[in-house]
Amino acid sequence: MSYKIGEAARLAGCKVETVRYYEQMGLLPAPARSEGNFRLYSDSQVEQLSFIRHCRSLDMSLENIRELLQFREMPSKSCAGINQLIDEHIDCVESRMDALQQLRQQLRNLRNRCSGERSIESCKILHGLTGCPCHSTEAG
């Protein structure tokens, strides 16, 4: 069974352009071509595309996905590297969460400086955004 790019994209839940992009980036092998030069994907190539999309839905980078695909080519080796990769990705996600939490607190502090019923020149939010450190949004 073989699939044209539109079918493959639909099965994997992405756009046609995205499939071609993955091929260009070396995440998908160049597939067979029909007489009319259309790409023809095998079942296992569609599965590989779905694998990539699943990883992307977990926000992994294409570089990380490339590594995972390489792991798949060595089925008898240890999977410790896979676990490590996931652990590092979780760390990365948690770092971003921490950063966003700090950011939210700073934004809330800033927001609390004004009720929105002033003139712009007396708005303490704008004042808080000037270069002057005396108006900082640090916790307080």
Next chain:
Amino acid sequence: MSYKIGEAARLAGCKVETVRYYEQMGLLPAPARSEGNFRLYSDSQVEQLSFIRHCRSLDMSLENIRELLQFREMPSKSCAGINQLIDEHIDCVESRMDALQQLRQQLRNLRNRCSGERSIESCKILHGLTGCPCHSTEAG
């Protein structure tokens, strides 16, 4: 008092290229030039640069910052729009936090499928990443 681009950048805590980029994007006016064609920034222009950097440190888009700069030009008008802009930005940050929290949970579920002491072909993490929905990382 006037500052060359390097001094302005240092005062605002960014790179020289970034300052030129802001000028190109219309966030900073084209400054005066020296005889040798060097950019010369006034105090208020350096303050504007610092304002931009402060907003960027709160992860606002250049588009949002452009709006804030326009508000600053109408000091006697109501500041309601500023408050709204900040509120929307907070909403945006919170959406990203929610998305990351879900993501972390999915990654943890995936990670818990394996201890890292298997072979790659039997690693349940890789299995969980295939296109097959029977190995999904949904809560469970």
Next chain:
DNA sequence: AGAATCCCTATAGCCACTATAGAGTCAAGA
């Protein structure tokens, strides 16, 4: 036969920078 839908390549755009190449300017030291 014609229209609609698919597919092809190549290229540019998104965001907020960052980096590079190749040249010019300027202040301080020998």
Next chain:
DNA sequence: TCTTGACTCTATAGTGGCTATAGGGATTCT
């Protein structure tokens, strides 16, 4: 005076992960 080195200039390309467009060819439906 000459040179060195730090600074500056413009223009252009690269980052990541796509998305969109132009301008064509293939296939399929009616």
